[in-house]
Amino acid sequence: MSKSEDYIKEQLEKLSQDVYERPLNNLSNINRSNCLSRLFVELAMPAIGHVDVSDHYETGFVDGSGDLAIDFIIKVAHDVHIIQTKYRGWNKKLDRDSLDTFHTILNRLTEPSFEPHKNGRLEELSNEIEWEKDNIYLWFVTNVKLDNQAKAATEVDIEIPERLASDFCLSKDRVDCTYIDQQVLYDVLTEVSSMQESSGIDSVDIYATKQKGEEKKGRSELVVVEGGRVKVCSYGY
Secondary structure, three states, X not given: OOHHHHHHHHHHHHHHHHHHOOOHHHOOHHHXXXXXXXXXXXXXXXXXXXXXXXXXXXXXXXXOOOOOOOOEEEEEOOEEEEEEEEOOOOOOXXXXXXXXXXXXXXXXXXXXXXXXXXXXHHHHHHOOOOOOOOEEEEEEEEOOOOOHHHHHHOOOOOOOOHHHHHHHOOOHHHEEEEEEOHHHHHHHHHHHHHHHHHOOOOOOEEEEEOOOOOOOOOOOOEEEEEEOXXXXXXXXX
């Protein structure tokens, strides 16, 4: 078992207890996937540099019958985040088919043939997308490592439907696709954790200093407190 696997398991276990009040092993695969989605939306996305969209978690949730292999659509201003989460058992691999399906995500959202199969929430949220000016962020998230054929699939370009390209000038300039697997998730979350720890003051040195030429012994009138980049000076008694 790797360090990254141990860490992600620990984070998912915390979410399982917080959200469902049960151990992760006692949850259905759907609810385990929901924990993974929360971990990504609430912690990883802000760490990557996007605005905190955790308040939109419930309203952006479309997972279920008729989701067309899409779990979330979250729109903030002109940034649209479309998220597909794949939870797998820790000793299993992710098949390439899951990523090949992900590559056609824009087709499923916009082609008329898929309209009758959308659930109500997915249809409502997809109708809010302004294809002519929104930036589209596509996220594929999994708890296992992408390797072999699955890893190779990440090199395949996302399909941009001809109608979106011709009618709305949607191009790769406004479509960003990111794959978040176990290792990436670990790197992102532990980096944030390390930054938070280093931003605190681990120790504070308080000491007396004497100005040059000072003759009296013992504590001087100037006390200097240093913590990281902060220096505070005050006069003693």
